[in-house]
Amino acid sequence: MKALIGLAAAALLTLTAGGIKAALPGARPVPEPADGKTSQVRVTAVVDGDTIRVETLGGRQLGRVRLLGIDAPEVDHPPEPAECYAEEATGLLERLAPVGSTVELVTDIALPNRDRYDRLLRYVEHDDADVARELLASGAARRYEADQVLAREASYSTATDDAQGAERGLWGNC
Secondary structure (H helix, E strand, O other), X not given: XXXXXXXXXXXXXXEEOOEEEEOOOOOOOOOOOOEEEEEEEEEEEEEEOOEEEEEEOOOOEEEEEEEOOEEOOOOOEOOEOOXXXXXXXXXXXXXXXXXXXXXXXXXXXXOOOEOOOOOEEEEEEEOOEEHHHHHHXXXXXXXXXXXXXXXXXXXXXXHHHHHHHOOOOHHHHO
């Protein structure tokens, strides 16, 4: 009887690097969110506080890239005026990923490749920094609330909480 109970317990629990997770016998394990492919590109324009335009290092245009996990205040779209802190967010993104610089685009394997506006959805890294995380930490952007969990969720949540608690950026000005 003890052997049967032990076997049942083993079928219901799986040990992973992240700890013990419950599993149903025969169920497929749900993969942890993770970074995917990385590619180097050149920034050709900063559109606003959470979107850039890029090209390959060979000069082929790839279009717009929306930074994963963040939502920066909207720039003006007449007749709608710019939202509070939009200019500062755009300026900070221009400093973190300057036009002409080489950045790394990183996919998140749990998320779609493009959004409904046909923008690439990527993490952007420049000079060993996660650009979106830096925008969150400075208070230039909010967390983008989505149904899916990001691979970098913990880091982004911490950066947002710290900025909000310290009233940095939009948290203290808007």
